[in-house]
Amino acid sequence: MNEIGQMLADNAPFLLSGLLTTLLLTVFGFLGALLLGTTIAIFRVCPISPLRVVGTVYVEFFRNVPLLSLLILIVFGLPDIGLLIPLFWCGVLGLVLAGSAFICETVRSGINTISVGQSEAARALGMSFTTQLRLIILPQAFRTMVQPLVNNFIGILIGSSLAAAVGVSDITNVTQQLNIQYAEAVVLFLLSGAVYLVFALGAGGVGSWLERLVAGARTGGFR
Amino acid sequence: MTVPPLVELRGVRKSFGDFEALRGVDLDIARGEKVALVGASGSGKSTLCRCINRLETVTSGTITIDGQPLPQEGKALADLRAQVGMVFQSFNLFPHYTALENISLAPVHVRKASKADAETEARELLERVGLSDKAQSYPAELSGGQQQRVAIARALAMHPQLMLFDEPTSALDPEMIAEVLEVMSELAADGMTMLVVTHEMGFARHACDRVCFMDAGQIVEENNPGEFFDKPRTERAQDFLSKLLHH
Numbered sequence: 081m082n083e084i085g086q087m088l089a090d091n092a093p094f095l096l097s098g099l100l101t102t103l104l105l106t107v108f109g110f111l112g113a114l115l116l117g118t119t120i121a122i123f124r125v126c127p128i129s130p131l132r133v134v135g136t137v138y139v140e141f142f143r144n145v146p147l148l149s150l151l152i153l154i155v156f157g158l159p160d161i162g163l164l165i166p167l168f169w170c171g172v173l174g175l176v177l178a179g180s181a182f183i184c185e186t187v188r189s190g191i192n193t194i195s196v197g198q199s200e201a202a203r204a205l206g207m208s209f210t211t212q213l214r215l216i217i218l219p220q221a222f223r224t225m226v227q228p229l230v231n232n233f234i235g236i237l238i239g240s241s242l243a244a245a246v247g248v249s250d251i252t253n254v255t256q257q258l259n260i261q262y263a264e265a266v267v268l269f270l271l272s273g274a275v276y277l278v279f280a281l282g283a284g285g286v287g288s289w290l291e292r293l294v295a296g297a298r299t300g301g302f303r
Numbered sequence: 304m305t306v307p308p309l310v311e312l313r314g315v316r317k318s319f320g321d322f323e324a325l326r327g328v329d330l331d332i333a334r335g336e337k338v339a340l341v342g343a344s345g346s347g348k349s350t351l352c353r354c355i356n357r358l359e360t361v362t363s364g365t366i367t368i369d370g371q372p373l374p375q376e377g378k379a380l381a382d383l384r385a386q387v388g389m390v391f392q393s394f395n396l397f398p399h400y401t402a403l404e405n406i407s408l409a410p411v412h413v414r415k416a417s418k419a420d421a422e423t424e425a426r427e428l429l430e431r432v433g434l435s436d437k438a439q440s441y442p443a444e445l446s447g448g449q450q451q452r453v454a455i456a457r458a459l460a461m462h463p464q465l466m467l468f469d470e471p472t473s474a475l476d477p478e479m480i481a482e483v484l485e486v487m488s489e490l491a492a493d494g495m496t497m498l499v500v501t502h503e504m505g506f507a508r509h510a511c512d513r514v515c516f517m518d519a520g521q522i523v524e525e526n527n528p529g530e531f532f533d534k535p536r537t538e539r540a541q542d543f544l545s546k547l548l549h550h
Contacts, residue, residue: 127376195395197391197393197395198395198397200358200391200395201389201391201395201396201397201454202397203358203381203384204356204358204384204387204388204389204458205384205385205408205409205413205457205458205461206381206382206383206384206385206386206409206413206414206461207381207409207412207413208378208381211412211413215397215408215412216397219399220398220399223399
């Protein structure tokens with residue numbers, strides 16, 4: 081037991097850097113996916129049919145390709161076409177591309193929960209499609225999307241562990257390296273597993289808090 | 304020389320799949336005129352009303368507003384809709400904005416009025432519909448009648464040339480119908496051009512210049528309210544009115 085304690089103490093900075101990398105991968109991945117996914121969702125509901133096609137093709141491609149394949153494609157494929165991106169950002173890019181396909185569908189179903197009367201009222205006032213989305217539809221839709229977005233966040237968090245396989249030094253990669261050195265697989269992977277568990281539980285907690293916040297607002301009774 | 308009508312419908316047809324909701328409707332509405340559109344449920348009144356600001360697209364026929372045919376979806380249509388106010392049966396207020404914001408939102412973001420001007424006018428409109436104390440209330444905190452009065456104020460804030468009312472009192476409790484009809488009567492007295500789809504025959508008789516009676520997708524009778532209610536000419540109108548009076 082002492083040996084394990086010693087191992088952890090000796091490698092604390094290394095482990096912490098892995099933990100931080102996992103956190104940053106997830107946060108950047110999620111924020112990027114939220115932005116891109118919302119944009120693609122807008123494509124999928126917009127009145128211009130070529131954009132709807134682009135949205136559909138995007139979702140069907142990135143939702144149905146394994147994240148690991150995508151990451152390998154990015155890490156080894158982009159340099160082939162002359163694009164050199166730091167490894168960390170390759171990981172983020174993969175998470176954004178895959179995550180946005182899922183978030184797109186979350187946002188789209190959120191938009192679909194808003195009654196058609198809201199859109200009709202906005203159109204009757206002369207609002208353009210984008211004004212309507214920005215002022216009327218999306219602010220209401222996001223309130224219904226808190227828990228599904230927590231799911232998407234956790235998906236990206238857990239997916240971020242695949243970045244280890246292409247060499248990003250996240251917590252999974254770091255514990256893997258230590259395992260090679262110390263041959264303490266169970267302890268080390270329990271440790272990295274615990275990191276994901278704690279982050280995911282934290283995300284769930286934030287989600288519940290956000291949901292209560294929205295429900296507690298004076299407008300909460302509208303549904 | 305005659306003044307051209309503000310709204311002109313010619314041979315308007317609308318099908319939903321196999322069902323023909325409108326079967327060739329001609330209708331002129333003069334500037335300042337108040338027209339009541341009455342008839343049984345499913346006769347096409349609401350569809351006709353929704354076609355005028357193109358919330359429904361017509362299958363064939365033409366609709367012109369102020370001499371201008373309804374444009375395709377896009378900027379020109381948005382501009383035109385901004386001049387045509389609409390009040391819905393289910394109010395459709397924006398639940399995440401206060402009453403004041405509901406009214407000032409479109410003037411700020413569509414008509415590009417300054418926020419201060421839009422809010423000043425929104426307060427005036429709230430006073431006009433008798434709700435000056437509800438500026439900071441959210442729709443969920445208002446009664447149905449209050450919500451519908453805010454919805455009327457919201458439409459008026461865009462300075463429309465024409466107001467469309469699609470069964471504005473049908474979702475209201477009886478005691479709230481009067482407050483909404485009162486606001487509408489005042490609006491009519493102020494000279495607003497109005498098309499009102501309604502089951503409130505009292506309002507049609509007293510506040511409107513003309514009654515159009517629809518049946519099975521057509522206007523089968525139109526007349527001034529006095530003549531229409533006292534001496535309906537067609538059998539279908541007689542039948543409709545007798546059912547209203549005898550229950």
